[in-house]
Amino acid sequence: MKPLDRFDRLILHEVQRDARRTADRLAAAVGLSPAACQKRLKRLRDQGVIEREIAVLSPAAVGRSLTVIVEVTLERERPEFLDAFKARMRAADEVMQCYYVTGEGDFVLILTVPDMTAYEAFTRRHFFDEANVARFRTQVVMDRVKVGLATPLPTEI
Structure with missing residues (x-):
């Protein structure tokens, strides 16, 4: 490159x-x-420097007024269990971003849902019904202060 x-x-x-x-x-x-x-x-x-070009939508304008940040800790971290969880999160429409992280938890998710009832249904499908999820911690976003995916770039040589 x-x-x-x-x-x-x-x-x-x-x-x-x-x-x-x-x-x-x-x-x-x-x-x-x-x-x-x-x-x-x-x-x-x-060269893959530009991965995708997307439209950024207002979640509230499309009926997804609740943004939730979730830290997920798995019971077992063997590669096949990690890969299975990653695949489920990639397939879940509610999940906007999913990060495999260091620290106390294993994953951090950012997702949008219409309301708390929809979030509860998500937790049942992806956390409670999944034997490898040891625990999860939820934070509900009160205000979208800054949202973006722009990567800072130095423009001077």
Whole structure:
């Protein structure tokens, strides 16, 4: 993979803010021609630097007004048990993010549900009905202070 230069980082910074920006607007923001920006974007996508380009929705606007952060501790941590839990979390629509972490718990989940009843149903399906879940700890989000997945990038060399 070619190392990222200053222009790559500038382009990445801009597309993280707005992936729908036209090549002309992107070029004006970073100081390159539209063709050069398009060529660099293609390379960054092909190399996997840009993994996906998605729309960020308002959970409340689509009926998922409750955001929950859950720390999950497994009973057994052998690879097959970890892989099985990871697969279940990938398949669960409610789970927006799932991290395998160090510390007291094994996983941290961020999920959205319409209400507490839906969260209780989720816990029954994925925690109580799963013999390998030793315990889980729930935190309900009161205010979305900052939400994003943008990766900070230095733009100076």
